[in-house]
Amino acid sequence: MKINVIIPTYKPDEKFERNLRMLRRQTLQPDRILIINTEESLFHSKEFGKLPQGEIIHIKKSEFDHGGTRNRAAAMCDGDIIVLLTQDAIPADEYLLENLTKPFEDPEVCAAYGRQMADWKDNPVEAYTRTFNYPKESRIKSKEDLPVLGIKTFFCSNVCAAYRKSVYDAMGGFPLHTIFNEDMIFASRLIEAGKKIAYAADAKVWHWHNYSAVEQCKRNFDLAVSQVDYGGLFAAVKSESEGIRLVKTTLLYFIKKHRYALIPHIIMQNGMKYLGYKLGQNYKRLPKWLILKISLNPSYWKM
Numbered sequence: 001m002k003i004n005v006i007i008p009t010y011k012p013d014e015k016f017e018r019n020l021r022m023l024r025r026q027t028l029q030p031d032r033i034l035i036i037n038t039e040e041s042l043f044h045s046k047e048f049g050k051l052p053q054g055e056i057i058h059i060k061k062s063e064f065d066h067g068g069t070r071n072r073a074a075a076m077c078d079g080d081i082i083v084l085l086t087q088d089a090i091p092a093d094e095y096l097l098e099n100l101t102k103p104f105e106d107p108e109v110c111a112a113y114g115r116q117m118a119d120w121k122d123n124p125v126e127a128y129t130r131t132f133n134y135p136k137e138s139r140i141k142s143k144e145d146l147p148v149l150g151i152k153t154f155f156c157s158n159v160c161a162a163y164r165k166s167v168y169d170a171m172g173g174f175p176l177h178t179i180f181n182e183d184m185i186f187a188s189r190l191i192e193a194g195k196k197i198a199y200a201a202d203a204k205v206w207h208w209h210n211y212s213a214v215e216q217c218k219r220n221f222d223l224a225v226s227q228v229d230y231g232g233l234f235a236a237v238k239s240e241s242e243g244i245r246l247v248k249t250t251l252l253y254f255i256k257k258h259r260y261a262l263i264p265h266i267i268m269q270n271g272m273k274y275l276g277y278k279l280g281q282n283y284k285r286l287p288k289w290l291i292l293k294i295s296l297n298p299s300y301w302k303m
Contacts, residue, residue: 001079001080001081001101001104002031002078002079002080002081003028003030003031003079003080003081003083003097003101004030004031004032004033004034004077004078004079004081004082004083004165005023005030005032005033005034005082005083005085005097006034006036006070006073006074006077006082006083006084006085007019007033007034007035007036007084007085007086007087008035008036008037008038008064008069008070008073008086008087009035009036009037009038009043009087010037010038010039010042010061010064010087011039011042012037012043012044012045012087013087013088015087015088015090016045016047016087016088017045017046017047018090019085019087019088019089019090019091020033020045020047020048020050020051021047022090022091022093022094022096023051023091023097024047024050024051025091025094026091026094026095026096026097026098027094027095027097027098028097028098028101029053029097030053030079030083030097031053031079032053032055032077032079033051033053033054033055034055034056034057034073034076034077035048035054035055035056035057036056036057036059036069036070036072036073037056037057037058037059038058038059038060038061038063038064038069039058039059039060039061040058043056043058057072057073057076059072065176065177065178066174066178066179066180066182067173067174067175067176067177067178067182067185067186068174068176068177070084070158070173070174070182071173071174071176074165074168074169074173077165079165080104080164080165080166081101081104081162081163081164081165082162082163082165082168083097083100083101083161083162084158084160084161084162084163084183085159085160085205086158086159086160086207088207089116089159089160089205089206089207090205090206090207091204091205092117092204092205092206093204095202095203096114096160096203096204096205097203099114099200099202099203099204100112100113100114100160100161100162100200100203101162102200103138103140103198103200104162104164104198106140106196106198108195108196109140109164109195109196109197109198110163110164110167110168110190110195110196110197111156111161111162111163111164111186111187111190111195111197111198112161112162112197112198112199112200112203113155113156113157113160113161113162113183113197113198113199113200113203114159114160114161114200114201114203114204114205115134115136115160115199115200115201115202115203115204115205116130116133116134116157116159116160116204116205116206116207116208117130117134117204117205117206117207117208118130118206118207118208119206119208122208122210123208123210124254124259124262125250125254125262125265125266125269126208126209126210127208128250128253128254129246129250130208132246132249132250133155133246134199134201135201136201137201138198138199138200138201138202139198139199140196140197140198140199141153141154141191141196141197141198141199142191142194142195142196142197143191143192143194146191146233146237150237150238150241150242151233151234151237151238151242152242153191153197153233153237154184154187154188154190154191154197154233155184155187155199156183156184156186156187156197157183157184158182158183159205159207160203160205160207161183167190167195171186171189171190171193173186174186175230177300178226178229178230179222179225179226179229179295179297179300180219180222180223180225180226180296180297181222181223181226181227181230185226185230185232185234188230188232188233188234189232191233192232192233211269213268213269213271213272214272215296216269216272216273216276217272217273217275217276217279217294218276218294218295218296219273219276219296220272220273220274220275220276220277220280221276221277221279221280221283221294221295221296222280222295222296222297222300223276223277223280224276224277224278224279224280224281224283225280225283225295227280227281228280228281228283228284243270243273243274243277246270247266247270250266250270251263251266251267254266276294279294288301
C-alpha cells in the first residue's frame with residue numbers, strides 16, 4: 001500500500017524535530033510526508049530538510065480549519081492510506097507506521113488510530129488516563145459494539161490516525177468549520193455507515209499535555225459544543241458515564257498507590273472537565289461574552 005503522511009504545524013518546536021527524526025527511522029517509509037504549516041514566518045526546522053519525501057505548504061492563520069486544512073492536504077495525496085499526525089506526537093519506535101497501517105489488510109477496516117502514552121514521571125495522572133483511553137490491547141470496532149462500548153465505539157484521534165483514502169474521499173473527508181473533534185465526527189460517520197475502525201495498540205506515540213484545570217474546562221467545553229452541533233451518534237450515545245468511570249478508577253488507582261497528594265488535583269481537574277462539558281452541552285443558552293471566555297478557540301465564534 002502507498003502511504004502518505006500529513007502533519008499540520010503551527011509554531012513547531014523540538015517535539016516536531018523529534019517527530020521527524022523518528023519518521024526517518026521507520027521500517028515502513030511513507031511515499032510522501034506533507035507538512036501543512038500555518039504562518040511561514042513561524043516555521044523553523046532543521047529536520048524537515050533531511051526528509052527526501054518531504055513537502056510543505058504554508059497557509060495563513062485565518063485559513064486554518066481543523067477539518068478543512070486536513071482535507072486540503074488529503075486532496076493533494078495519492079496514497080492508498082493517509083496517516084494523520086500532530087506536530088507533537090513523537091513515534092515511540094521505528095514500527096509506528098508499520099503497525100498503524102497493518103489493520104488495513106482487513107478490507108472492512110477504514111480507519112485506525114494508535115496508542116498515546118505519557119511520561120509517568122512528568123505527569124502521572126495524565127499517564128494513567130492514557131492507559132484508560134489507550135489500553136495495551138488492540139481491537140476492531142463496529143456498529144455492533146455500540147451497546148457495549150457506547151461513545152468509545154467511534155473514539156479516534158488525529159494525533160495519530162490513518163484512513164483508507166478511497167473511503168475518506170467517498171465520504172467527503174472531515175467536516176468543515178468544526179471547533180474541535182473532527183476526527184471523532186468522521187469516525188462516527190464511518191460507524192453509522194457500517195464501516196470498521198481499528199485501535200492499533202502497538203502503534204505507539206508519546207503525546208500528552210500538562211493542561212491546567214481552567215484549560216481542561218475550556219477544552220471540554222469545545223468538545224461538548226462539537227458534539228451538540230454535529231448531533232448524529234453523539235446525540236444518541238451518552239458519554240458522561242464513561243467520564244465518571246475514568247474518575248473513579250483514577251482515584252482508586254492512586255489511593256492504592258498511596259499517592260494521596262494527587263487526589264485534590266484529580267478532583268479539581270475532573271470537576272473542571274465536567275463543568276466545561278455541561279456548559280458546552282448548553283452553550284446555546286449562554287451569552288456570547290461568556291462563550292468567548294470559556295472556549296479554548298474564541299476565534300471560532302468570530303467567524
